[in-house]
Amino acid sequence: MKTNIFPAIKLTMITLVFFSGVYTAVIWGVAQLAPNGGKGQVVTVGGKRYYTNIGQTFTQDKYFYSRPSAVGYNSAGSGGSNKGPSNPDYLATVQARIDTFLVHNPGVEKKDIPVELVTASGSGLDPDITSNSALVQVKRIAAIRKVSQQKVEQLIAKNTEAPLLGMFGPEKVNVLKLNIALDELK
Structure with a gap:
């Protein structure tokens, strides 16, 4: 059980950080390149x-x-x-x-x-x-x-x-x- 639970917790934390922070920041950055800074036309x-x-x-x-x-x-x-x-x-x-x-x-x-x-x-x-x-x-x-x-x-x-x-x-x-x-x- 220990061999499975710790990698699962690690993977959960990595994906949480990635999708909550890194991915969100990348999408926000791309939106800034859109007309009107991604706020709509x-x-x-x-x-x-x-x-x-x-x-x-x-x-x-x-x-x-x-x-x-x-x-x-x-x-x-x-x-x-x-x-x-x-x-x-x-x-x-x-x-x-x-x-x-x-x-x-x-x-x-x-x-x-x-x-x-x-x-x-x-x-x-x-x-x-x-x-x-x-x-x-x-x-x-x-x-x-x-x-x-x-x-x-x-x-x-x-x-x-x-x-x-x-x-x-x-x-x-x-x-x-x-x-x-x-x-x-x-």
Whole structure:
């Protein structure tokens, strides 16, 4: 027993020190190299601060819609719904989102709605949508804001970020930044 217990205690102490101190310090140091020192990407509009790396809700038709959130965009409690694709409650929620989207976007067919506009992400706080999800909303926004569809499409193109290193993930558009740029249109 002594031959096993002392090495186990030693290993426990080493991992405790490593993960409580060394690992934490390394992660903190790497975060300091990130924009804004790892404190998130903050933008101030009209005297209010917003975090561009946390999803926001936009329900007015004059704005681009974000990806739905299973946690009501509450960053203190991020998470998915944990309901599977065959769960009747989940299917009813997705169908309600589809119906709502179709009411607010006449002329768009159900098959043309990108799945991310009617399903929540794993964290419930995804700040980005794909450029296709933005483009499907152009007609509604152009009509409400009385600007050309081409101008709105150019705004989307200007705010589209390429995949990481040109190959990881899809093109994406930060919804908050896009809506801020939309408000700045003359």
